[in-house]
Amino acid sequence: MLDAAFSAGSSVELLAKSLLASVSPVLLAASNNTDVWSLLRFAGATVPEGEMPSGAKVKSIDANQSIERLRYLRMIPIPWSQGDSAAVFEVRNAAAHMGLVDREALSSAMRLVVRFSEYARIRLDQGTDEWWRKNLGLVVEQLLDEGLSELQRGVQAKLASARLRYEEDWGARPPELVKPLLESVRYPRPEGSFSSMYRVCPVCGHLGLAYGYTSEEECLVELPHPDGGFWMNPYLGVTEFDCSSCRLHLVGDAELRAAGLDGQMGLASSEDDTSHNEHG
Template structure:
């Protein structure tokens, strides 16, 4: 990875600027200017996300259709007018790079970016219509998720004193979510328990016979993989789906085989149990229910090219 790239796509520079902008955001919040608080906060989030991508490689931040920018990302000074990706592309890429940056967080980040654009480029006043409690906790959750991936924290990003309020807000939101999920699981368990034993047995048997490839209609979004897991409410076979977050060649590889084995890791983003109708959305809710949102599988696939055996 190039160590010296143009400042606009330099990971350290992007991270430093995000710290300046979130500092401005907190100053505006202290002055009770909540519109400008959300404006600076949205800008800080986008810069933080770009810093996360650039820390993996600067090419992830530039517009792939602008070849001069790609050259700069490779460390070649082809232009000073570097074109970077849109907020929509940024959050889509973060969803593939950061395991806990699920579709729920991605959707929230896209929405705050769209409000920011409307605030700056139209006569609309979208920030004024947003109550603080409708976005602030989710905002800090998104930032915390990105920072965790960067081996950082809110405390480091904001400074220990400034981070106290967001951290407390996050803890309160996490407690509220966990309590809500526990109540939802308990209600599903109670509903299932009220069924007659024959009905419970039939539901469990039907769940065992369901084919994974036919369960996509259970879920709201489209994902890379579906797998089965035990329901935390009724104990029946249930289903989870999520995005591919990593792939590596298996150690069980046969050097003479024409098939290769890869270990794949997925991060769960939706859960549904057809037996008791329990649904969980986002990795936060899945973890709060006691389920593991990380799933690992081995896949076999034919090699693109057969081994070169020589001509002797």
């Protein structure tokens, strides 16, 4: 999460500076900059007697100044308020300077990052596939869809990220080698435990581990003997899901349901997904 928080603010700053540089690199120079060599570097000029500083040493405007110059040039997503800038950069600063990340603040900031990045992509005339890479184009549409809830956007982002990780880690390997390799690193289920069960991952189709609490549910089915009555069907109330194959991690009933996973699993052995033939 620290990496994600730091990258959120940094990506917006760098994209903002890329947009400014697409007009003129001089726009990156601080207005009160007295470093002549940095000014010359931004202007692309040379002086026979001088040595231009490297890109790592030039003095430029900061993140908020970059946004304000874009606003002046009318090259900024609409709407984009000062509060949006603060939300993104405060998440980055908290991670960079204090090592702190607020999950809800990061989730809100990531949607702003995606909106700013998509605006930059269109403005810089870049293709969707080249910009967002495989599998991420769809989740970008979903993150920007006003009809989706914040929770749904977050879950769709998790699913897309897990799908991308799986493709990068295992996509190029022969299928006959992938299954035994993934079985060897599968999260173990504690022997005799009723608080976890294997379940098919909605992303990669391999087995992940569902955790939760056990309970008993009264089912209205009469037993086939004279006194009749009811039988008790114990089940696992799933509250968390972990897949070692694509590293998908879902927490809470709402995330599980948004990903298409049921919040309950019968504890009968036939309902454990270990019998599932992963990827055929």
